[in-house]
Amino acid sequence: MISRRQFIKLTSSAAGIFVSGCQTKPFKTTTAHIVIIGGGFGGATVAKTIKKLDPSIRVTLIEPKSHYTTCPGSNWVLAGLKSLKSLTVSYQQLSKQYNIKLIKDKVTFIDPYKRSITLSTADKINYDRLIVSPGIDFRWDTIEGHNESSTHLIPHAWKAGIQTQILNKQLQNMKNGGKVIICAPPNPFRCPPGPYERASMMAHYLKRHKPKSKIIILDAKTQFSKQSLFMEGWKKHYGFGGSNSLIEWHSITDNPVVKIDVKNKRVETDFGDTFNADVLNFIPTQKAAHIAQSSGLCDESGWSPVNHKTSESTIHSNIHVIGDASIQGPIPKSAFAANAEAKVCALAVVSLVNDIELLDPVWINTCYSLITADQGISVAMVYKLNQQGKITKVKGAGGITPNSKEEILSLEANYAKQWLTNIISDSFK
Ligand SMILES: Cc1cc2nc3c(=O)[nH]c(=O)nc-3n(C[C@H](O)[C@H](O)[C@H](O)COP(=O)(O)OP(=O)(O)OC[C@H]3O[C@@H](n4cnc5c(N)ncnc54)[C@H](O)[C@@H]3O)c2cc1C
Incomplete structure (x- = not known):
């Protein structure tokens, strides 16, 4: 069981989530089962964050691969600056450290009415809430x-x-x-x-x-x-x-x-x-990955519309869609954004299953790029919900690398490399 004080401490320390308002009820121990499809930046982060916020929630993460290779840094492989091995992480640490049940399989079907998913083995798993973070298809x-x-x-x-x-x-x-x-x-x-x-x-x-x-x-x-x-x-x-x-x-x-x-x-x-x-x-x-399409979670654009406060699908209730597959207003499709959306979604899901007030989220995104081995550039933005429930850019926040001075570009390259180490650790470890 987790106290209201611990909850607020955890949410305010989770980078990428800024909350406003007050909690009105303490947490009760819940028996909720949250199932997550996809162990990429969105899926891994949401699994970890839910367990950090409320360890009493049962979390099952379903991913067909035993190891995940990150796209961030993969362009650097072409310049000989990184090996693919250094970009590859196993799910074992995440699973053990946070008590997340890991199933190495692919989800082939979602039944939103029976609240169940089917695996490629034909096994079925029931959920209270499902979080879908399957990335993209072509x-x-x-x-x-x-x-x-x-x-x-x-x-x-x-x-x-x-x-x-x-x-x-x-x-x-x-x-x-x-x-x-x-x-x-x-x-x-x-x-x-x-x-x-x-x-x-x-x-x-x-x-x-x-x-x-x-x-x-x-x-x-x-x-x-x-x-x-x-x-x-x-x-x-x-x-x-x-x-x-x-x-x-x-x-x-x-x-x-x-x-x-x-x-x-x-x-x-x-x-x-x-x-x-x-x-x-x-x-x-590109379009949202196959499982989001075949489960009717996408609109005519090929991407999944969601309620931005909770990331809950506007098509099927009790299913949340995050990361590249979802439509998140002006927030770009990036690992940084998937990680931030996962934290916002985790907080909403923990609040929903514990029947406590939802908070207004704020998201951050930064995308670094290398031009040479030691010269980098970036673009950053902060986003919030407006009164109509739409995501808007926060005026005066963010921007691009301010100028092309050597020392600034060299600092940006260092930030890019450090960011990659940090986001991998924050999402998968
Ligand atoms: C070349 C390149 C460079 C990039 N560089 C950056 C960068 O520097 N910074 C940045 O922020 N972003 C970067 N990105 C973007 C980033 O990789 C994606 O935005 C991010 O991976 C999105 O996370 P996700 O969880 O939505 O999807 P993914 O990370 O793709 O994860 C989806 C997971 O779902 C699993 N899955 C799919 N279908 C099923 C199913 N039916 N059942 C079970 N599991 C399933 C897949 O196996 C996969 O592991 C880069 C992308 C590319 C291509």
Whole structure:
């Protein structure tokens, strides 16, 4: 049993949750069973935070993998700054330390009326509240000639692990003077600065090992996250804008990629322009992961709408959706945000099962990117609920790296590296 005093101490020490208002009732010991689908940044953090807030709640975490490899830091692998092993964590510590029941399996079906989920083994598990944090899937039906089975030749590397390995190997095997094409997806997608950090990290590697090469970004958008800072960094380090630039960026919103010749690594646009690559990194258009789609938790946008105060689905009650799969207003799809949403959701779920007043959440997000091994940039924002229950940006909070002075960029790179260590520990340990 946990006292009201302990609860307030715990909530106020949980980074990413800011609460206002007062608790009116003490906690009673609950027999509630919370089931969580997905052990990524959202799922692992929400499991851990619920147990920290109220250890009497039974928490079951379902995840098909025994180890999780983080996408944050996976672009750094392409520059030789990190190994995939160093980005991989086991669930054992989380499970043991917080008494979380771990089931290594995939959820194939959610029955919101019977409040039960079905595993791939056909076993069923009942829940009082379900938290769904399954991440993203790709829209394979948008490009002619391209589907999931082509990803061993045309890796997206937008889920870290084997895909990152394939892309890295292709980059290392490419000849000096080769051409890399990165196709950046339309909004909304996981990690808005990700494709541009990827170009920076590839350029960092190519500049040293294959300087005659080129990276061409074909972008489905007219603008992108931290654009001015990226372009300034590319100009300084990779000759961006000049005739010998390692990186070129082209917005192709009016003339998008419609076809891929997988064997020849060639993309074709709507007007029939073709681009040949030695390494083709096509990052497909995204949507919430399959289980959220098949359980009817998504709207026509392909993402899950939620009540922002609790992250409870606006389609099915007693089911909460967090992380990349959910619609969280202006908050970007990032690990930082998934971790913050998980803490807000944990607090709401613990309050709901203990029948105590809900508090107004505030969320924080910061996205760091490296331009070189020791120069970084960031964008940060704080968000709150308005009177209408919508998430809004807090005026005067956040912003991007204020200037491009060497010492500031070098500090940002240090922050980026420290942040990665901290978020992995905060979410999985
Ligand atoms: C290249 C790259 C770089 C990035 N860099 C950063 C960064 O620097 N900073 C940052 O904040 N964010 C970054 N991100 C974004 C970050 O990785 C995601 O936003 C974050 O992982 C989202 O967490 P999540 O819990 O929603 O999903 P995930 O972390 O993807 O976790 C989902 C989990 O659910 C499991 N799952 C799926 N379906 C089922 C099912 N049916 N049953 C059981 N389990 C299931 C999956 O196996 C997976 O482990 C980056 C992303 C990429 C691609």
